[in-house]
Amino acid sequence: MKDIKVESFGKLAGGQEAFLYTMTNKNGMRIKVTDFGAAAEAVLLPQRSGKHRDVLLGFDSAAGYENTGLYLGATIGRYAGQIRGGSFWLNGEQYHLPVNDHENTLHGGARGFDKHCFTAVPDEENNRVAFHAFIEDGEEGFPGNLEVESSYELTDDDEIIMVHTARTDKDTVLNMTNHSYYNLDGHTGGSIEDHRLKIYSDQFLELAGDCCPNGNVLAAAGTPMDFHDMTRIGERIGQPYPQLIISGGYDHNWNITGPAGRLKKVAELESSRGDVRMEMFSDLPGLQFYSGNYLDGSEKGKEGCAYNFRGGLCLEPQYYPAAPNYRQFPPAVLRKNETYRHTIKVKFTYD
Template sequence: MELTIEQGPFGHAPDGEPLSLYTLRNRTGMVVKVTNWGAIITAIEVPDRDGRLADVTFGFETPEPYFGDSPYFGALIGRYGNRIAAGRFTLDGRTVQLDTNNGPNHLHGGVTGFDKVIWHAAPFTTDLTVGLTLTHTSPDGDQGYPGQLDVTVTYELNDDNELLVIFRATTDQATPVNLTQHAYFNLAGSGTVLDHEVTIHADRYVPIDATSIPLGPLAPVAGTPFDFRTPRTVGALIDADDEQLRNGQGYDHNFVLNKPAPGALSLAATVREPVSGRGLELYTQEPGVQFYTGNFLDGTLTGKGVQYGRREALCLEPQHFPDSPNRPEYPNTILRPGEVYSTRSLFRFTVTA
C-alpha cells in the first residue's frame, strides 16, 4: 500500500463550476477527504482497536448542503473564527463594520466566509506524507474586512495517523485574522459523545454572555464544570446548574491553553472513546481551543445516511480568543503588511487496547 491522493468529482458550485473531492490515504488505511469547496474536510476514516474503519467526522456526501446555513461541518473558517461583538471593532482609529450573521454578532467570517468559496487545490506527495495545498484570495472589503488577504491552507497526512493543518496568510492592509478548522468528531462513529473522555490542558477559560461574546476577564477552571485538566466525560457535568453552561447550552467556550512558550506546538487536548478504543490528540500553536459539544444540532440534518442529533459530536477548534479585536488584553489577532500569519495544528488519531 502506498500513500495516495485521488481527485474525483464533487458536483457543482452554485455558479455551475465543477467541484472536486480529494481522497488522501496513508499506508495504515486512514482516509481523509477534502473538497475544494470551502477547503472542507468531508470525512476522516480511522481504525478502532480491532482495525475496523469508521468515519469519525460529520459531513455530507454531496456539496449542496454545504452551500446554505450549515453548522460548519469540517469547514475552513476565516477570516475570523468565532465571534466579534456587533461585528464592529476599531482598527488604527477607524471603525470597521463587518457582516452580522449570528444574532447581533459576526461569526466565522460572515455570511460568505472562507467555507463558502472555491479554493484552488494542488495535491502533493512526499516520501513520508500525502497532502493538499489550497489557496484563496479574499479581496479588500470582503464581508467588511479591510485589505486583500492571500491565504494558504495545507492538509498533510502521514503514516502515524497524524493530520497536520498549516495556515499561512499575508495582507496589504491591517486586518484581523483567526483561521481554524471546524471538524465535528465522534470517535465511536455514531451515537452520543457524552461518554467521550476529554482532557484540555487549560487552567483558565473565557466566560461568555448569552450571545456567546466574552464577558472580559478570563476565569479559572478550578472548581467548575470547565475543569478538564484531568480526564472527564463530556456528559459528567454538561447539565450542571451553571450560568456559563446555560449561556452556551452546554460547552461552547474557548479554553486558554497552558503553553510552554507562546507559539509552541504543544498538546492542547485529548479525547478517548472507551468502546472503540479510538483516541484523538490535538497539538496546536494557537493560544486557545474552542470546545463545542454539538448543542445546537437537532436531528434535522442528515449526512452519510445518518441524522445528526444534539450532542452527537464535539469540536476542538484551535484558535485565538473570540472578540479579540475589541479586547487589547487578549493575544493579538491583527495582521499587518509585511507580516506573515503562520500557525500549525496537528490532529493525531490513536488506538488503545
C-alpha cells in the same frame, strides 16, 4: 510517493464543479478533503474487522457544505468565533461587519471562508493537499486583500497536520481554524456525552448572555468547566451552572498554557469505549470546545445520517474569540507584508 485520489464532489449552485481528495497512509488510514470551504470531509480509521470507522461528521456532496450553516469540517476565516457588535477598531479606524449571530459577527460573517471554493494543489510526494484562495479587500467588511492557504497532510504516524497561512496588503484581523465535528465512536455513533476529554488549560473566557466573550477570564477549577483531568463530557454538562445555561452546554474558549508560537498539546479525546484516542496540538493561545448543542437532526449527513443533539463535538485551536474588541486578549492582527501561520496537528491511535 503516495497516490492522491481525485473525484468529483458534485456541482455548486453556480454550476462550478467541486472535487474530493483522498489521502491514504501506509497503515490504511484515510482522510478526505474538499476544495469547497477547504473542508475535511472524512477521517477513516482502519478497524480489526477490515472496515473503516469514519470519525468525522460531513456530507456526501459539496451541495451539503454549500447549504449548511453548521461549518462542518470547514476552514474558518476571516475570524473564528465572534466579533462583538459586528465592529472593531484597528489603527484608529473602525470597521463595520455584517452580524449573523445575535448582534455579533460569527466565523467571518455571511460569507466566510467556508463558502469559498478554493484552488487545490495536490502534493503526492508529501501526501498533502493545499487549498488556495484570494479574499478581496472589504469582503464582509474586513480590510486587506488576503492570499490564503489551508493545507492537510496525512503522515504515516496517523497524524493529520493542518497548516493555515495568509498574507495581506493592509493591516487586518485574522483568526483561522478548522471546524471539524468529531465523533470517535463513528459519525453515526450518536451522542458524544460518553467521550472523555482533557484540555490543557486552567482558565476559560466568560460568556455574556449573547454567547460572546465579555472580556473576563475565569478559573476553571471547581466548576463544570474543569477538564484538567480526563473527564466524561456528559458528567457535568447538565448542571445549573450559569455559563452552561447560556450556551446550552459547552461552547467556550479555554486559554492554553505554554509559550506562544510553539506547537504544544492542547487537548486529548477518547471514544466512549476507549478504543479510539485523539491528541490535538496547536501553536495558538486558545481552544474552543463546542459540544454540538445546536445539532438537531434537521440536516442529513453522510449515508443519510441525521446528526442529532450532541452528535459531534468541535475542538478549534485559535486566537481568542472577540480579541479585536478586548485589549487584554492576545492580539489577532496580521500586519501588512507579514505572514500568518497556524499549525494544528491531530494524532489518532486506535485498537
